[in-house]
Amino acid sequence: MTLNIFILLALIAAALWTVMTRSLLRSALGLALTSIILTILMFQLDSPLAAVFELSVCAGLISVLFISTISLSLPLSEQEWMKHMRERMARFWFLPLLLILVAVVLSFMNIKPTIHLPAPDKIQDVRFVMWHLRRFDSMGQIIILLAGVFGVVILFKEKIKK
Amino acid sequence: MYSSLILIPFFSVIVLNLPFRTLMKKSAFWVCIALSLIQIFAVLFSPTGSLGNLTEMFFSFLRVDLWIDNLSRIMLLCIGIVLFTAAWVQKELSKDEERQFNFMNVLLLLLAGLNGIVLVRDIFSLYVFLEITAVSSFILIGFNKERDAFEAAFKYIILSVIATALMLTSIGLLLMIAGDTSFATISATLKTSPDKLLAMFAVAIFLCAAFIKGGVMPFHGWLPDAYSASPASVSVILAGVVTKTVGVYTLIRIVYSVFGYSPALTLILLIVGTLSVVLGALAALGQSDFKRMLAYSSISQVGYIVLGLATGSMLGLAGAVFHLFNHSIFKSLLFVNSAAVESSTGTRNMDNLAGLAKKMPVTGTTSILASLSCAGIPPLAGFWSKLLIIVALWMGKFYAFAIIAALASILTLAYFLSLQRRVFFGKLREDLAHIKESGFGFLLSMTILALITIGAGLGFPFILNSFLLPVKTISGG
Numbered sequence: 164m165t166l167n168i169f170i171l172l173a174l175i176a177a178a179l180w181t182v183m184t185r186s187l188l189r190s191a192l193g194l195a196l197t198s199i200i201l202t203i204l205m206f207q208l209d210s211p212l213a214a215v216f217e218l219s220v221c222a223g224l225i226s227v228l229f230i231s232t233i234s235l236s237l238p239l240s241e242q243e244w245m246k247h248m249r250e251r252m253a254r255f256w257f258l259p260l261l262l263i264l265v266a267v268v269l270s271f272m273n274i275k276p277t278i279h280l281p282a283p284d285k286i287q288d289v290r291f292v293m294w295h296l297r298r299f300d301s302m303g304q305i306i307i308l309l310a311g312v313f314g315v316v317i318l319f320k321e322k323i324k325k
Numbered sequence: 326m327y328s329s330l331i332l333i334p335f336f337s338v339i340v341l342n343l344p345f346r347t348l349m350k351k352s353a354f355w356v357c358i359a360l361s362l363i364q365i366f367a368v369l370f371s372p373t374g375s376l377g378n379l380t381e382m383f384f385s386f387l388r389v390d391l392w393i394d395n396l397s398r399i400m401l402l403c404i405g406i407v408l409f410t411a412a413w414v415q416k417e418l419s420k421d422e423e424r425q426f427n428f429m430n431v432l433l434l435l436l437a438g439l440n441g442i443v444l445v446r447d448i449f450s451l452y453v454f455l456e457i458t459a460v461s462s463f464i465l466i467g468f469n470k471e472r473d474a475f476e477a478a479f480k481y482i483i484l485s486v487i488a489t490a491l492m493l494t495s496i497g498l499l500l501m502i503a504g505d506t507s508f509a510t511i512s513a514t515l516k517t518s519p520d521k522l523l524a525m526f527a528v529a530i531f532l533c534a535a536f537i538k539g540g541v542m543p544f545h546g547w548l549p550d551a552y553s554a555s556p557a558s559v560s561v562i563l564a565g566v567v568t569k570t571v572g573v574y575t576l577i578r579i580v581y582s583v584f585g586y587s588p589a590l591t592l593i594l595l596i597v598g599t600l601s602v603v604l605g606a607l608a609a610l611g612q613s614d615f616k617r618m619l620a621y622s623s624i625s626q627v628g629y630i631v632l633g634l635a636t637g638s639m640l641g642l643a644g645a646v647f648h649l650f651n652h653s654i655f656k657s658l659l660f661v662n663s664a665a666v667e668s669s670t671g672t673r674n675m676d677n678l679a680g681l682a683k684k685m686p687v688t689g690t691t692s693i694l695a696s697l698s699c700a701g702i703p704p705l706a707g708f709w710s711k712l713l714i715i716v717a718l719w720m721g722k723f724y725a726f727a728i729i730a731a732l733a734s735i736l737t738l739a740y741f742l743s744l745q746r747r748v749f750f751g752k753l754r755e756d757l758a759h760i761k762e763s764g765f766g767f768l769l770s771m772t773i774l775a776l777i778t779i780g781a782g783l784g785f786p787f788i789l790n791s792f793l794l795p796v797k798t799i800s801g802g
Contacts, residue, residue: 272522302452303441306335310434310460317427319466 174200186234191229198222206235228311233269328391330367330401331444334360334437338430340597343479350422353429357412360436368398384754391444397456400443400574404776407565408436410657410770412726414664415426417559417766422559428468428558435461441572447581448496449506453494458571459485464564466555477554480547488537489667491530498527503507512583527636528584532593535579539572541631545624552620553673557664560616564623565657572631573649576666579643585638594635595726601628603729615663615673618744619656626652626699632730633714643789644713651698651781652705658695658774660687665771666748666762680753685762688772689749696741698778701734706781709789743753 177200181193198221205214211267293301341349353635374546393401414430419425435714438461442697463485467540468477471617503514533544540548552560573600582592605625612618630652634704664710665688666681698707711734718727762768781788 281696297449299445300453302335303450303457306434306437306459307453307455308465309335309338310431310438310457313427313431313434314460314464317431317464318470 167204168205170200170207174204191226191233194229195222195226198225215232224308228315232315233321236316277316328444330364330440331437333363334433334440338433341426341430341433342648349586350426353426354412354416354592357429357436358409360433361405361409361412361632362592364401364436364440364722365409368401368405371374377388392446392743393444395645396574396577397443399650400504401440403569403650404443405441406438407562407653407657408432410661410774411558411565413766413770414561417764418664419624422563424527428465431461431464431468431560435567438568442570443488443574444474446508447506448499448508448511448579451490452492452496454531455491455575457573458567459489462563465724467553467561468559469556470610471554473550474556477547477550481551484537484544484547488534490536491534493777495527495531495534498523500525502673506577510584512585515584519786522555525589528590530578531726532576532590534577535572537572538568539576539598539627540568540624541572542604542624542769545601545605548624549617549620551612552623552660553616555662557667559620560655561660564660565653567614568627569653571648573627576631577645577649578636580634591637594631595723598628598631598635599726599729601625601631602733603628603736606733606740609740610736612740613675613750615675615678615744616660617665618675618740619655621657621664622699622737623656623742625654625733626656628715628733629711629730632726633717634782635726636714636717638721640713640720641717644710644717644774647788648707648710648714651710651778652773654777654781655695655698655707658691658771659699661767661770662692662695662776668767669760669763670757675737675747678748678754678757679751681748681757681760682749683753684757684760687762687771690802691771693745694775694778698740700738702738704782705783706785709782709785752785 168207174197176194177197181190184190184193189270198217202214202218202222205217330547337360341353343349398503412429415428415432416425419428426780435458438454438457442451442458445451445454452714459481465483466481496506499511502518503511503519505511515528517646535543552563555563568734580590580594581587603623605623605628609618609621609625612621626648630645630648633641633648634643663673663683666678670678670681670687672678696704698705701711703709711730715727715730718724718730
């Protein structure tokens, strides 16, 4: 339990770094790091296949997409960059307060849901779920990836040609 | 057969991008036209019911159970019609073969996503197809690569991601409560679940997500920018079907088929609907940008649909669904009008336009028809749908909301009269003396959409009995 909490804290730290770092490239790397820590957490929680997916898709494929997009985009001018740096965090001052408020409210609500987990003999292998029960959704995910690739090519590729 | 409405657009994109890409570039537009026409005819001439057998026959490898009812049919019809017209508008606007090819590819992916949303009966599958639609929409909004378009796309991405996070959290909670993600199971479980508080929380955050996606007040932040900054053909698609499907259709489907009604839910829908109707109309009155006015008008009209849904009665639901269809058609028509005006004059600022009806008679006439229908003037289609909604509100004893909805129609008429006066009537400005009526693609789109608006108004009794009242057969699958 202690290890899981430590990993969870590391996850939050990595996610915060991803959002707050000043460089887009570092942000993409931060996202990959967040995914890697999440992968470790999933392994800890006995979900090896979900962990492998997280590692290959989120830490691998998505990071490659982000980094290739960043390499195709033009950086801001120095003036724009300075303006962006000054203003980028000011608008989010209320988010930590909101988070604390939600946590306090939830702790007072004392929610203890009846979780409907399948019986041990009904638990299906995640591969069976992915390729048999959720085949249609897997195809949907492929379409999303295809749309993402189209987005990068259409919105960013021509810019470098000019 | 209906699963092919999702699969064929997807496989078309793959085929179009295979080795004969150069040859395929010319055919991408016609593929889009053919698929939207097939969709229109398939919806008009095929039966409702479970599609499991047909799916098994043709696409057994997917193992998906789709379901179609009258609500899905109306939505699929809207999608087919609007994408058909948007493809023609894009063809008219862009002569660059490469750009047109790219646009049609994304349009096909969008078609697959929208059709998926309408046909699935599983809340997680719904989420997957909502994401396909959202990603395609980001690309289309930023398609012109202008600063405003990128800013609008970014706003849409951020708000859409918030909606997605809320939706996914809600789905997780519902899965925890029900043990399954199918509409039927969740619906049955919510009625008997001891976890009322958790269920209410899941329902509330799902509703917030649907409100953001539908762009209703006060969740509308992204919508005016996205509608006004995106390319003209994309505005037609966004206003005509994207927000209608991802926001409004999802809301109707989830409320009616899954969550069911409760006094709290009714009150939320009534308040959100009324806010949208009134504030959207007031905001529209103050606009001088043609597309921005239409964007705020959309927020207002979606409010009527939410009000119809809030009544929970058959009449209210029939009104909501009919207004969904009507709004999809006449708002697409108005956006095609604005695209035609912008393409001919080079501006959307209504203060720099006047007397265009003389030079652009088809654009002017169809624009008047669409405006009158939107304002609820008989015998056009918009009148009947608003009438059904207001009568349903009155019969449900929501008197104050019925009166506000009726009075807001006057606001709608006011801003559309202002639009007509500033753009199409009055003395033609000297600098606009050289302009001509827009091209074939625009004229075809405007004529088709105007004919549907008139036809749906005149054929209202038939539509009511054949399509709208049977909407009560909405099922959880």
